[in-house]
Amino acid sequence: MKSKRRNRIIGQTIVYVLLILLALLMLVPFVWMLSASLKFNKDVFVIPFEWIPKEPRWQNYLDIWTKIPLAKFTLNTAKLTLIVTFLQLLTSSFAAYAFAKLEFKGRNVLFLAYVATIAVPWQVYMVPQFMFMRSLGLADTHLAIIILQAFSAFGVFMMRQFYEGIPDSLCEAARIDGMTEYGIYAKIMLPLSKPALSTLIIFTFVNTWNDFLGPLIYLTTESKKTLQIGLKMFISQYSAEYGLIMAASVLSLIPVFIVFISLQKYFVAGITTGSVKG
Amino acid sequence: MAAQLSAMEKNMKKRQRRRNLVAYSFIAPNFLGFAIFTLGPIVLALLMSFAEWDGSNEMKFIGLSNFVEIFKDDRFIASLKNTIIYSLFTVPITLVIALGLAILLNQKIKGRNFFRTVTFFPYVASLVAVAAVWNMLFTPAKGGIVNQFLMNVLHVAPSKWAASSSTVMLTIIMFSVWKNMGYYMVIYLAGLQGISEDLYEAASLDGANAWQKFRHITVPQLKPTTFFVTIMLTINCFKVYDIVYMLAGGSNGVVNKSAMVLVYYIYEEAFRNWKLGKASASALVLFAIVLVVTLIQFKGEKNYAND
Numbered sequence: 001m002k003s004k005r006r007n008r009i010i011g012q013t014i015v016y017v018l019l020i021l022l023a024l025l026m027l028v029p030f031v032w033m034l035s036a037s038l039k040f041n042k043d044v045f046v047i048p049f050e051w052i053p054k055e056p057r058w059q060n061y062l063d064i065w066t067k068i069p070l071a072k073f074t075l076n077t078a079k080l081t082l083i084v085t086f087l088q089l090l091t092s093s094f095a096a097y098a099f100a101k102l103e104f105k106g107r108n109v110l111f112l113a114y115v116a117t118i119a120v121p122w123q124v125y126m127v128p129q130f131m132f133m134r135s136l137g138l139a140d141t142h143l144a145i146i147i148l149q150a151f152s153a154f155g156v157f158m159m160r161q162f163y164e165g166i167p168d169s170l171c172e173a174a175r176i177d178g179m180t181e182y183g184i185y186a187k188i189m190l191p192l193s194k195p196a197l198s199t200l201i202i203f204t205f206v207n208t209w210n211d212f213l214g215p216l217i218y219l220t221t222e223s224k225k226t227l228q229i230g231l232k233m234f235i236s237q238y239s240a241e242y243g244l245i246m247a248a249s250v251l252s253l254i255p256v257f258i259v260f261i262s263l264q265k266y267f268v269a270g271i272t273t274g275s276v277k278g
Numbered sequence: 279m280a281a282q283l284s285a286m287e288k289n290m291k292k293r294q295r296r297r298n299l300v301a302y303s304f305i306a307p308n309f310l311g312f313a314i315f316t317l318g319p320i321v322l323a324l325l326m327s328f329a330e331w332d333g334s335n336e337m338k339f340i341g342l343s344n345f346v347e348i349f350k351d352d353r354f355i356a357s358l359k360n361t362i363i364y365s366l367f368t369v370p371i372t373l374v375i376a377l378g379l380a381i382l383l384n385q386k387i388k389g390r391n392f393f394r395t396v397t398f399f400p401y402v403a404s405l406v407a408v409a410a411v412w413n414m415l416f417t418p419a420k421g422g423i424v425n426q427f428l429m430n431v432l433h434v435a436p437s438k439w440a441a442s443s444s445t446v447m448l449t450i451i452m453f454s455v456w457k458n459m460g461y462y463m464v465i466y467l468a469g470l471q472g473i474s475e476d477l478y479e480a481a482s483l484d485g486a487n488a489w490q491k492f493r494h495i496t497v498p499q500l501k502p503t504t505f506f507v508t509i510m511l512t513i514n515c516f517k518v519y520d521i522v523y524m525l526a527g528g529s530n531g532v533v534n535k536s537a538m539v540l541v542y543y544i545y546e547e548a549f550r551n552w553k554l555g556k557a558s559a560s561a562l563v564l565f566a567i568v569l570v571v572t573l574i575q576f577k578g579e580k581n582y583a584n585d
Contacts, residue, residue, distance in 0.1 A: 015382060023392075029411045032411060033411045036414070094304050095309060098305050102297065102301040103297065104302070105298050114312070117312075119572050121564065121568060122517075123544060124561045126561075129322075131333060132318065133315075151312045181304070212523075213541075217549060227404075228404055228406045231410075232524070249410050249411065264395060264398070
């Protein structure tokens with residue numbers, strides 16, 4: 001009996017040691033980033049590394065706004081991200097409702113078209129897509145980036161998987177009560193799909209906020225560029241301004257972390273429905 | 279009677295038509311955007327790979343010449359080779375670590391949510407920002423924190439990391455595993471939560487130890503999850519671009535042959551050299567590889583279902 005308890009204690013200790021190592025591995029780069037963002041360039045690579053700067057240089061966080069048009073970049077990115085996330089949520093959940101709960105001609109063929117394109121990476125058709133957008137006069141516009149991200153097959157697929165798990169009898173009962181399909185969608189399905197919607201918000205928000213290749217291809221005018229492109233531009237131009245680079249990096253991470261942390265309790269549940277079904 | 283029947287039929291048809299219209303109205307907003315801006319370009323990609331086009335002059339169909347040309351291009355061969363090497367290492371390493379983490383974080387322990395959240399941080403963090411830190415931590419200079427650790431703690435020689443053609447892929451693979459393992463961990467976590475507790479309890483009664491339970495319950499039960507993770511990981515590995523651009527691209531973003539990957543080659547052929555046909559042909563090669571991997575996965579899953 002005693003040895004069994006001792007084994008459990010040893011087991012628990014090993015688990016905790018592993019977890020703390022893991023947390024360190026995950027967090028050290030972020031702590032380093034934060035710490036370096038509060039230093040003079042010359043102090044960043046001083047050995048031994050000073051984790052908590054004795055005289056934090058907050059000035060970095062003020063200077064960065066004047067070195068590059070960071071406010072403009074942030075505004076552009078925020079605008080794009082909000083519009084894309086809103087459109088993605090609305091159109092995906094709308095279409096997914098029809099695929100999951102309505103009988104209609106061509107349902108299977110249309111859905112197959114969606115599923116098939118999930119397996120086609122965007123990189124395969126990014127070149128013709130750009131040429132097409134350019135012929136419509138959409139090169140170097142924010143509209144192009146919105147169109148690029150807002151109608152993903154993934155969103156429809158994920159939402160449909162989730163709706164499939166909601167019993168049809170709920171919809172039937174509402175139909176008998178005389179509710180229209182739009183009413184059922186808005187009043188019954190949407191409130192029930194919080195986990196799936198949250199997961200889709202996290203994915204869309206994170207992907208759009210962090211997207212690099214899309215804006216790199218499409219946006220050429222500086223005042224239209226996004227935070228990621230701007231940050232990369234800054235890093236290339238001022239590669240030795242370590243403190244400032246880190247300060248800008250810290251700032252660029254804050255919005256996604258806020259969204260992620262505020263929605264993460266739905267996250268595991270949402271991913272389950274979106275990905276693997278037994 | 280006949281008139282009545284046909285009236286009923288008409289009515290039913292009318293109702294079915296209305297139901298169709300309602301359904302289409304649900305789908306239309308997404309489908310229009312999807313059809314015009316995704317399906318259309320996919321078809322165009324096929325056409326363009328058999329054509330010569332610089333984006334401004336007339337498009338000229340040249341059959342298979344683009345494919346012949348890219349396979350003679352040693353930059354394409356290098357990018358294909360690097361992409362395969364990158365995938366061969368990244369897929370299994372990420373998979374094993376993600377599974378291990380998921381098992382660890384599925385235990386009933388204090389602070390579980392904290393650890394889960396932390397593991398996900400690198401995944402949601404913007405690539406540009408974390409790559410900037412990574413470049414500073416793994417700087418080829420001796421003052422870098424990682425090189426310091428190598429010299430002072432492990433007593434081995436410092437490395438040049440991304441700055442040397444022999445270690446650049448290693449650096450990219452390590453970064454990629456670190457950045458993405460949290461995502462696959464969550465998928466495995468979801469899979470683990472789908473395994474019934476009863477199975478483990480029954481095994482405990484039979485006197486099975488932890489390893490036996492892992493080997494004979496966890497692994498087989500997670501097979502569908504593992505299929506899914508493998509396929510997603512492989513596809514994502516073949517799509518890799520920005521990690522390479524951030525870690526191995528010089529200040530002008532040019533990646534040399536030691537780290538060039540397929541999507542980088544496509545990007546360069548298309549938007550730097552304006553050889554759109556060649557770019558599309560290499561995109562099609564990328565697609566073919568992804569397709570083959572997907573088909574193998576489906577076949578594997580079928581075999582599993584037949585077991």
